Amino acid sequence: MKSCPHCNNPLGELGPEDRERLRVQRWRDQVFRAAQLSYLALVMLMVGAGWWWFQSPTGWHMPPPLASLLLVFFGTLLYLGARGWTLWLKLGRNRPS
Secondary structure, three states, X not given: OOEOOOOOOEHHHOOHHHHHHXXXXXXXXXXXXXXXXXXXXXXXXXXXXXXHHHXXXXXXXXXXXXXXXXXXXXXXXXXXXXXXXXXXXXXXXXXOO
């Protein structure tokens, strides 16, 4: 008998309403994770930018410290990826009915 990969309930014992409820809950969890990932990316961006600004000499000097440059770069990539994932999840075809 097949079981749900998320809750291990046997699928044969779940009705159509329960399956839809599980599908909606899984979608909400994914949207929540994507939002949390974008918040983490924004924190990385702010820490990197703050590090760059407050590193001696203060201001946006060139070249930036390597650690702050890496935080800004990876924070930007992570933010764009997380926002793309969020938008993809919220498309009509990916949204549970």
